[in-house]
Amino acid sequence: MLPCRACLVSVLLLLLLLLLRRPLPVSCLHVATDAPLTATDHRQDGKEWRSFQQLLDARRGSRVAGLAELKRYLARFGYMHGAEHEPTDAFDAHMEAAVRRYQSTLSLPVTGQLDSTTLDRIMAPRCGVGENGHGVTPVSLTAAGTGSQAAAGAVSRFTFFKGEPRWTQPDPLVLTYAISPTATVDYLPAETVRAVFRRAFARWARVIPVGFVKTDDYYEANIRVGFYVGSHGDGIPFDGPLGVLGHAFSPRNGRLHLDAAERWAVDMDTETAHSAIDLESVATHEIGHVLGLGHSSSPKAVMYPSLSPRQKKAALTVDDIEGVQWLYGPNPGFSLSSLYQQDSSMATGRSNWLAGSASIVCAVLIILVTQL
Template sequence: MSRLPHIVSVLLLLLLRRPLLPVSCLHVAADAPLTATVHRQDGGAAWRSFQQLLDARRGSHVTGLAELKRYLARFGYMPGSPEHEPPNDAFDAHMEAAVRRYQSTLSLPVTGQLDSATLDRIMAPRCGVGDNAHDVATSTSSSSVSAPVVSRFTFFNGEPRWTQPDPLVLTFAISPTATVDYLPDETVRAVFRRAFARWARVIPVGFVETDDYDAAAIRVGFYAGSHGDGIPFDGPLGVLGHAFSPKNGRLHLDAAERWAVDMDTETARSAVDLESVATHEIGHVLGLGHSSSPKAVMYPSLSPREKKAELTVDDIEGVQWLYGSNPGFSLSSLYQQDSSMATTGRSSWLAATSSASLVCAVLVILVTRL
């Protein structure tokens, strides 16, 4: 028994020598969502009150369900109530169906109740464009329109897109007046240049910055509250931004957010990555709807401090459906990269899990022999 402390120390040292591999005796997924009861306690008030609805299900009557019904109606999951019949706080069959549609569309477990994963997604900051008022691609790799959409891109109804004689070049401009004072104009412009370049890399469309804001095809600005387009913003950590389908060209961001361009130097817990939202909203400007693939740039929600600006296969397939492929870009290389990363990631996870389980088992045995 005198050797026990030494053995335990050696085992712990072996663990510490593998800092990049997650080790836990309780196997919790690294990307598991925060529980609804602790999410977004860092400031913004939008939708945070929904946390009291945790575990509500058909037959429940909880204060706040009426407001959640308005949320679900706003983003396309249930019809709005007539003026003479305002939403109530009853969790009825229509509410359950709407929750199931929401869960299916956003690739969540379809339970029909407000579990922590569902409420966490509902309370997360998101794009202001609705989720369900879109056409679904009918290629061999997509679902039919009548079936639940899983991990696939969508379009605005009618599949609108920009068209003009070859080559297709769109001008864009950042508003000289609708800005946020803590980000230099040149920093914001650089972010949007990078975001437009991501899309230009995969489709035969060019984007050229111009100083003539009124004449630009795509016009970007930061606005607070009601700003003249009939879709007011709602403050921090609610709707982050919205954009209109082709050929409208308007792209608006909520000036009330704490926008960040470098999370390594940004300290605010409620900060939102500007480049991720810019890349997402440009997708709408080009004609893409929301994707139900959680990894896609065009997925509707983005957590504070999360960075998701790199286009996935799903994003690229969607925009290429509308505009074709850039001759200089090969989608097959991205398929191979994704496949390789998935294989490597699974091998690393299995190795980490095996090591962690072995160490945990040994520790338990040793402790029980004390």
């Protein structure tokens, strides 16, 4: 009997270790994300965003084929300043500074090197609006804690387009939107796409005093949505699957464009494509730009610039809400304090669950050990 008891003790110890290592449950505000793409397990479906995996561990002083292309990427999204007119494959001081800016802005470890975490983020599909300057309008970072609804000690990571443009008109503020009847994707029914955008607009309308009404008059709508391939007339061409997913213009332009070359999905439970992109997540993100928000440096925020294939991230976080309320004020029917309380209660529940589970295992261990 003793060996059996010893085996049981070992099993219970293993269970206790697994309990202690079990990840925290994710609150309804911070939607769980898929595991990020890695530099050694890059996506294989469709036309890839240019792979930079050969640049892994490159640092200042390196010269690696492909660095010139990465410099163009960093310049496109506003990180490369003072670089040579024709980029080379040399990892120089300008390149190191750009990598550091990129890492700091996207809340990555600031190493100045092309480590796997940084390359994973660079190779992930993303929004076409830049963080520190772009062909649409540059954004400016908001000082930490300036959000009027910020919790004590919280750091606000939201940003705005330069000049903080917003929609204004006599109260109540109601914006019309229309989805192009011609710029579509043939595998998604029109009503399915309309339903996705109804939900996406409703998320923002819940937290700010702005209404959104669908109209059939596409050219007269305040916000105009369409799916396009490649060059589509706005000077910012799309690049095919798993690169730039979409882009939107600041108020009061109203254009919201999605890359029709992506494999758009509305239900990942039934979607089989590994490269599928969640339409609702991208729609919610791009509406944030239409309202005047830039990108957030919080990886959990809807307004974070990148989104992995099959990742669902459509629920607004506190950071998203504080940012849009800075522009439009809070909706009288919505309270941010309830969200803070919800986060706190879920964290408390997790702690209590873990403590209770550990106590039960420990109690069983004590009983078994005393009988050996």
